[in-house]
Amino acid sequence: MKELKLMKGNEAIAEAAIRCGVDGYFGYPITPQSEILEHLMLEEPYKKTGMVVLQAESEIASINMVYAGAACGKKVMTTSSSPGISLMQEGLSYIAGAELPCLVVNVVRGGPGLGTIQPSQSDYFQTTKGGGHGDYRLITLAPASVQEMYDFVELGFDLAFKYRNPVMILSDGAIGQVMEKLEVEDYKPRWTDEYIKKSFPWATTGKNPGEDHAIITSLELDSSKQEQVNIRIQKKYKECEANEVRYEMIDCEDAEYIFVAYGTSARICQKAIQLGREKGIKIGLLRPISLWPFPNKILEEMAGKVKGMLSVEMSAGQMVEDILLATKHKTKVDHFGRLGGIIPTPQEVLNALETKIIGG
Amino acid sequence: MKKEDIIKPENLVYRRTPVLTDNVMHYCPGCGHGTAHRIVAEVIEEMGIQEKTIGIAPVGCSVLAYNYFDVDMQEAAHGRAPxxxxxxxxxxxxxxVFSYQGDGDLAAIGTGETIHACNRGENITMIFINNGIYGMTGGQMAPTTLEAMKTSTSPYGRELSMMGNPLKITELLAQLPGTCYVTRQAVHTPALVRRCKRAIRQAFENQKENKGVSFVEIVSNCNSGWKMTPVAANKWLEENMLPYYPLGDIKVSK
Incomplete structure (x- = not known):
């Protein structure tokens, strides 16, 4: 049964975690996402579903707790904001290297450094290109509403376990803080230990008599074997690219110009499209939902049909590099962004399209 | 007498515990790690908990501990085992659940995780091997390196005013209410091995009663890193390490 609620994006993440049967949350407070840990502590899910909630001593400890929980075959997650996510990069690399499933949420704030606590989208490179050391990828989902914050928790775990790879929900301070109506689902029971033992023979669930013990590690000192590990991981990423591209198209049927934007920027663009169409400019929106794997194919296809594309990001221009690669110079592509925690107005976005693409 | 007459169960005086795998250990001859592994494994065997134990390996000389303990094992990033x-x-x-760490792992890069796991009173057993040096990376100065001790990064000896003091982290952890049993042991003589094994048994038994962290430091040698023969290293350990890191129980909660 579905139930309607009014919640902040951050609270929706916490609520989804409890309701979709997450086993453990390990986190450390940081603005603008502390409501996630606060909501979890307030709801006391350890009494309702048996979910473990622990405030760790640092983001470094949090992500390593996630590593261990995932290594036990449990559904575990952490959340943070940009500076905290930077601290987690070592752990994420180990999780990707040991091929463990987990969910990490980044409610992005402006940087670099301590930067600002206001919303930003300047962690796109860090998220979609790996972030830590070594050849690996994070499956990246970009919510543009409170409902998607909720929905992507379960989707994120599905993808994480399907590919045994960390999944990142790349949100921002605006989506985290805004309150919207959302539909929540009934509480699902957590996986039983028997189910985990049967389903995930790789996990450390206790050695079975007569069988090999389970080892979770990202270490392989023999280079020829380590290369095979890398090849196997890359093969998995190819499957991801083939199967897990997600995007949304709005008003694209008759569009002559396209905004490409995700998260909060995509919401701003929807209003900018309205303003543009009132002036007779036919604009559409292509909203990547999976930032990695990136919707290359549809972008290339659209590039052959439209007069130009504007990448709208709250960054100095990060996703625009992927758009340029995808569109192979088949159409004009430029970038517009505000920095340091400033959200652009719809009018600013429309003006940028007019000057950089239409008149440029 | 024929060989077959000797190989009989009643003549068995020693066998390797099945909680150690058949893998050949990479440790240097004379190193204490092999002995420490064995007695941890024997305790797991004697308690009958092989199928209910998960171990955490560190980064350092014992990084490959997961290949030797025949229980489910996880390999941690440097310092994060707790x-x-x-x-x-x-x-x-x-x-x-037990963690197994060296001095660089537990008392330098992982100090935060160590202190907070102990302070929360996690119901785990922590094994800490202190040989006063980074063995795996080739003999650099550790937080526990003694004053004037020569290492590859203190080639003229540890100068306290410049390099800081050897850290007695075990005494520090004993101050925290979350630890229930804190002890310092050694494994370079048969008598000390037996005493250390009793301590490790206690440290595992405590988990049955949810008492908090049981912490066993083992003062060990590093004959390769110290550039000594195994016999000389054990003598040096007794004459130099033990006066600064005295053996015995530091905290035993009722």
Whole structure:
């Protein structure tokens, strides 16, 4: 049964975690996402579903707790904001290297450094290109509403376990803080230990008599074997690219110009499209939902049909590099962004399209 | 007498515990790690908890401990073993969980995780091998390196005013209410091995009663890193390490 609620994006993440049967949350407070840990502590899910909630001593400890929980075959997650996510990069690399499933949420704030606590989208490179050391990828989902914050928790775990790879929900301070109506689902029971033992023979669930013990590690000192590990991981990423591209198209049927934007920027663009169409400019929106794997194919296809594309990001221009690669110079592509925690107005976005693409 | 007459169960005086795998250990001859591994494994065998134990290996000389303990094992990033052990125990409270770390791992890069796991009173067993040096990376100065001790990064000896003091982290952890049993042991003589094994047994038994962290430091040698023969290293350990890191129980909660 579905139930309607009014919640902040951050609270929706916490609520989804409890309701979709997450086993453990390990986190450390940081603005603008502390409501996630606060909501979890307030709801006391350890009494309702048996979910473990622990405030760790640092983001470094949090992500390593996630590593261990995932290594036990449990559904575990952490959340943070940009500076905290930077601290987690070592752990994420180990999780990707040991091929463990987990969910990490980044409610992005402006940087670099301590930067600002206001919303930003300047962690796109860090998220979609790996972030830590070594050849690996994070499956990246970009919510543009409170409902998607909720929905992507379960989707994120599905993808994480399907590919045994960390999944990142790349949100921002605006989506985290805004309150919207959302539909929540009934509480699902957590996986039983028997189910985990049967389903995930790789996990450390206790050695079975007569069988090999389970080892979770990202270490392989023999280079020829380590290369095979890398090849196997890359093969998995190819499957991801083939199967897990997600995007949304709005008003694209008759569009002559396209905004490409995700998260909060995509919401701003929807209003900018309205303003543009009132002036007779036919604009559409292509909203990547999976930032990695990136919707290359549809972008290339659209590039052959439209007069130009504007990448709208709250960054100095990060996703625009992927758009340029995808569109192979088949159409004009430029970038517009505000920095340091400033959200652009719809009018600013429309003006940028007019000057950089239409008149440029 | 024929060989067959000798190989009989009643003549058996020693066998390797099945909680150690058949893998050949990479440790240097004379190193204490092999002995420490054996007695941890024997305790797991004697308690009958092989199928209910999850171990956490560190980064350092014992990074490959997961190849030697025949229980489910996780390999941690450098210093993070107590964070891993915390999560495993919280998510699987009916399991026995132990971490196994060296001095650089536990008392330098992982100090935060060590102190906070102990302060939260996680119901785990922590094994800490202190040989006063970074062995794996080739003999650099560790937080526990003694004053004037020569290492590859203190080639003229540890100068306290410049390099800081050898850290007695075990005494520090004993101050925290979350630790229930804190002890310092050694394994370079047969008598000390037997005493150390009793301490490790106690440290595992405590998990049955949810008492908090049981912490066993083992003062060990590093004949390769110290550039000594195994016999000379053990003598040096007794004459130099033990006066600064005295053996015995530091904290025993009722």
């Amino acid at each position: 964070a891993l052990a915390t999560a495993v125990k919280r998510l699987k409270p009916d399991f026995f």
